[in-house]
Amino acid sequence: xxxxxxxxxxxxxxxxxxxxxxxxxxxxxxxxxxxxxxxxxxxxxxxxxxxxxxxxxxxxxxxxxxxxxxxxxxxxxxxxxxxxxxxxxxxxxxxxxxxxxxxxxxxxxxxxxxxxxxxxxxxxxxxxxxxxxxxxxxxxxxxxxxxxxxxxxxxxxxxxxxxxxxxxxxxxxxxxxxxxxxxxxxxxxxxxxxxxxxxxxxxxxxxxxxxxxxxxxxxxxxxxxxxxxxxxxxxxxxxxxxxxxxxxxxxxxxxxxxxxxxxxxxxxx
Numbered sequence: 001x002x003x004x005x006x007x008x009x010x011x012x013x014x015x016x017x018x019x020x021x022x023x024x025x026x027x028x029x030x031x032x033x034x035x036x037x038x039x040x041x042x043x044x045x046x047x048x049x050x051x052x053x054x055x056x057x058x059x060x061x062x063x064x065x066x067x068x069x070x071x072x073x074x075x076x077x078x079x080x081x082x083x084x085x086x087x088x089x090x091x092x093x094x095x096x097x098x099x100x101x102x103x104x105x106x107x108x109x110x111x112x113x114x115x116x117x118x119x120x121x122x123x124x125x126x127x128x129x130x131x132x133x134x135x136x137x138x139x140x141x142x143x144x145x146x147x148x149x150x151x152x153x154x155x156x157x158x159x160x161x162x163x164x165x166x167x168x169x170x171x172x173x174x175x176x177x178x179x180x181x182x183x184x185x186x187x188x189x190x191x192x193x194x195x196x197x198x199x200x201x202x203x204x205x206x207x208x209x210x211x212x213x214x215x216x217x218x219x220x221x222x223x224x225x226x227x228x229x230x231x232x233x234x235x236x237x238x239x240x241x242x243x244x245x246x247x248x249x250x251x252x253x254x255x256x257x258x259x260x261x262x263x264x265x266x267x268x269x
Contacts, residue, residue: 198222
């Protein structure tokens with residue numbers, strides 16, 4: 001993975017954007033870094049989103065860099081199905097109780113993809129829904145030709161927490177490289193099929209949105225997420241700062257906002 005375009009320019013913007021390190025395998029990455037002096041956030045900016053340009057997920061990090069909230073809104077499912085003859089043209093191993101491809105990429109099936117179905121029967125862990133062991137089925141030549149479906153694995157909770165914790169050193173590095181004091185650090189990272197933006201409050205809490213590269217108006221969406229956080233998390237008497245957010249009203253309003261943003265834009269929310 002190649003990262004290019006560090007410290008491209010200084011621009012007058014009102015919000016902070018940052019990177020949530022959820023970098024997937026493969027593909028070139030272009031990282032655009034915008035540096036400026038810190039400014040207080042503004043709100044009330046409306047925008048209209050393109051038709052069904054998805055917002056994939058939202059992350060909130062505490063000022064110390066810990067992950068305190070994460071919501072997968074519209075994560076695309078990447079699946080590939082193929083009929084194989086014996087012997088298999090890919091090597092499968094058991095990792096973290098799942099059957100994954102460890103060698104032999106082909107036809108969209110890549111190393112790290114997880115086996116999710118055999119002849120249309122769902123695979124959970126190492127077991128088919130009919131009770132048979134999937135690895136035993138794959139080892140039996142009599143079962144061929146066999147149809148296998150693979151999917152790209154999703155990040156586990158522990159992986160998301162680990163990657164979110166890597167934010168702080170990168171942010172600090174960007175601040176040190178900035179020609180301006182009190183820099184906003186890295187603001188935007190754009191890959192070939194997704195973009196990551198982040199708004200940082202004056203208190204250091206970071207709101208990150210991962211979206212389609214063609215999605216527009218993310219600045220205003222981040223402001224709206226901040227408003228929901230202020231209204232339904234900070235004003236909750238049972239919520240403590242720096243702790244994970246477990247507020248039902250916060251969840252409901254965030255999901256409604258994301259759905260509205262995808263349909264007709266945040267300006268009407």
